[in-house]
Amino acid sequence: MTNPGKDAQVPAAAAPTQQDARTQETKAQENFLEVIPLGGMGEIGKNITAYRYGDEIMVVDGGLAFPDPHQMGVDLIIPRIDYLQQNAGLIKGWILTHGHEDHIGGLPYILPRLPRVPVYGAGLTLGLVREKLSEFGIRDADTDLREVDLNAKVRIGKHFGVEFIRMTHSIPDNAGYILTTPVGRVVHTGDFKLDEEPSDGKLSDLGRIEQAGKDGVLLLISDSTNAERPGRTASESEVARNLEDLISKCRGRVFMTTFASNVHRIQNVINIAHRQGRRVVMEGRSMLKYAQVAQSLGHMDLPEPLLTNEEVGSLQDQQVLYVCTGSQGQPMSVLSRLAFGNHAKIALRRGDSVILSSNPIPGNEEAVNLVINRLYEIGVDVYYPPTYRVHASGHGSQEELATVLNLARPKFFLPWHGEPRHQINHARLAQTLPRPPKRTLIARNGDVVRLSADEFKVTGTVPAGGVYVDGLGVGDIGDDVLLDRASMSQEGILIMTAVLHPTPHVEIVSRGFVRPNRDLDGQIRKVALDAVESGMREKKRLEDVRDDMYGAVRRFVRKVTGRNPVLIPLIVD
DSSP states (O other), X not given: OOOOOTTOOOOOOOOOOHHHHHHHHHHHHTTSEEEEEEESBSSSSOOEEEEEETTEEEEEOOOOBOOOTTSTTOOXXXXXXXXXXXXXXXXXXXXXXXXXXXXXXXXXXXXXXXOOOEEEEOHHHHHHHHHHHHHTTOOGGGSEEEEOOTTOEEEETTTEEEEEEEOOOSSSSOEEEEEEETTEEEEEOOSOXXXXXXXXXXXXXXXXXXXXXXXXXXXXXXXXXXXXXOSOOOOHHHHHHHHXXXXXXXXXXXXXXXXXXOHHHHHHHHHXXXXXXXXXXXXXXXXXXXXXXXXXXXXXXXXXXXXXXXXXXXXXXXXXXXXXXOTTOOTTSHHHHXXXXXXXXXXXXXXXXXXEOSOOOTTOHHHHHHHHHHHHHHTOEEEOTTTSOOOOOSSOOHHHHHHHHHHHOOSEEEEESBOHHHHHHHHHHHHTSSSOOSEEOOOOTTEEEEEOSSOEEEEEEOOOOEEEEETTEESOOOHHHHHHHHHHHHHOEXXXXXXXXXXXXXXXXEESSSSOXXXXXXXXXXXXXXXXXXXXXXXXXXXXXXXXXXXXXXXXXXXXXXXXXEEEEEEEO
């Protein structure tokens, strides 16, 4: 072995490579778990959460949200997944809690943009996912969907152990889960209520949450939707009894609408109709889709075959019950078309009864009220909450939330699935309990929540928010486009075309601005033409001439009309 002398040259250490930097970052991250909500935190909708430990990521759900009234033209909103795309190679698996749109509706847009990894979910959940993916032309071979029972334990990567937990909700096969990680145990309730009399007889598996609490829960993530409501949420069986009593008193045709995914309620209504000698007609694409999937998987039983509208002609009115879409006042839904007389095959008439077995989702109140008022004008009998107890939420109220907190006994608490008011009231509820969490965080989408045995804090943010889906376009419109649409809807649009040759003149086209007004049009033309001729005399660039025309007309229109239409100036040389 050679011993180098003191004058020998020792090679310099190689400069750290990008790979070395990533390795060091990964090692640093192996001391803690990161919980990263990309949707569903501080809002109700588009739920998706990523967990990261070291060089592995596990994802939960992939939902969508529906647009607010001011988001004109937008069909739906999906979560931004920049973080997942940037770290696509780290994703080891995916779990789905249940089949509601706000938890699976975004998957046809999300899954094709990420690597093919195992996706675990219960039977009905995956059945609905397959149905959605097929509508988008996504083949089974393009995904890796793996069905599990609601007491299953699965391993995702080296670091994540997932134990599914049955939780009652407004859809069958709903799950929470216990996540085992190197830093500790996380309990996530998923959407839930503690229905003591569920329609299918399958109670929430609180024993497993209690056992997790005894073993030690580092973090509880819990549904906050009804954190402002005292007491308990009504049972689905109570709703069924109220519906049966109400339907028994109806003498004509009955039209009942609810969420298409509320399989238990639809099953109850089918059973009620059978007992009362009514045949069921199901109307609406989403209603039929959910029913077909639920029936194929054993979650819906039909004592008699469903009828089509053409097959009820020989039946008397009191022998017919329609189950239809439209619980949220959607313009193209069956109930809306019935209310406004636009249905091609069915017309409402006096003696009919309409039951809205749902509450409006926030933002849909005006649309639902419009339908209800129209139904009253037709002369049908209308039954809806809160006057009639024909609906119950799928989310637990304060007593149920407290029960889960007391069973889990978490060290840290992250209120989830709710707007800030719901999260904060859930946090306040937790502090009133005999054993409150040591610390509670109110997080937002994009927050990176760092978790270890002694640490629970937000340490950074990643890109989050919504991507607008408009027709076939995904992400090709933003808030600037929506602002233009809002401006056009409120003030109208005015297009000015200045033709420079052979003789300068200006043409005007307006929509939604004012009624045809020759005097005003002439004045606007003169103002625009004066600006154009002045710019030409001064030999300005065409871009500057166009801007001068825009400014002059903008000032004139504001002064004369007090309005601010969207102005589009064009120069034709």
